[in-house]
Amino acid sequence: MTPSGHSPPxxxxxxxxxxxxxxxxxxxLGGEWPLGGRIPTEPQLVAALGVGRNTVREAVRALVHAGVLECRQGSGTYVVSTDELAPVVARRLTDDRMAEVVEVRRAFEVEAARLAALRRTEEDLTALDAALAERETAWRDGRFEEFVEADARLHVVVVAAAHNTMLAELYASVGTAMRASVAQASGSLEPERYTDHSRLVAAIHAGDPERAAHEAGAFLEHQAGA
Structure with a gap:
């Protein structure tokens, strides 16, 4: 025990x-400081975390070096990734490796869909329906960039519905690569490149893991052949 009147070591x-x-x-990771957002200033972090300026400075510098944060002169420090793997994956992303990206996505997304069908909650199903509707609206309105983001968001929601934290964190690391593969597969929203995701969502709703896994693999096969 610490003697009375003395501070802890x-x-x-x-x-x-x-x-x-x-x-x-x-x-x-908890979403308090979202991707693309600015984190609090150094004095604010000192007050919030209860540590000294040098400690905060070193911790921020380490996350900048890891590619999670980015310091912008005269503006502040921003979240540019949710984990250290994402910048590494992004640096390795080139057009001639897109087939590998699809293979990696298949490894994650097929299992995520299977688990989602087994573990999804009512909140997950509501989020899936909303993400699917947003994706379809963006395609119908011809908004390419919004479609890519909406499509990516739908897949993230599927992975979240699997309720496997490690899978979600690993999947987040391929976010940039995933968006690039979606953009390449979609072209400029050419009708012949449309991929229906409603059957995947329906399979998760139905709690059918085998059908959900099949649907997830099917649209990735479509992308691989695009």
Whole structure:
């Protein structure tokens, strides 16, 4: 026990920095600081986290180096990724590797769809329906960039419905690559490149894991042949 009137021992500096990095990462993953948003200023972080300026500075610098944060002169520090893997994947993304991207997506998305059919909640189903409707509206209105984002969002919702945290985190790391593959497969929203996702959502609604996995694999086969 700590004697009365004495402060608890101060953790070693390296441990304080590591703990602060984990706190920052937790707030990013928890959505408190969304992708593309600006994080609080250094004084605000000092007050919120209860650590010194140097500790905050080192923790932020580590996440900048990892590609999670980006410092913009005169503007602030922004969230540019949800994890350290995403920048690595993005750097490896080239047109001649797009077939590999589709294969990686298949590895994640087929299993995610199967698990989603088994584990989805009513909230998941509501989110799936909303994401599908947004995707269809963007396609119908010919809004290419919004369609790519809406399509990506639908797949993220499917993965979230699988309720596997590690799968969701790994899938987030291929977000840039996923959007690139969707954009390539869709062309300029050419009618012959349309891929129906309603059967996938219906299979998850029905709680049919085999059909959900089949539908997820089917549209990725379509993309691979686009």
């Amino acid at each position: 101060v953790p070693p500096r390296g441990r304080r920095v590591s703990e602060t990095i984990e706190q920052l990462r937790g707030r990013i």
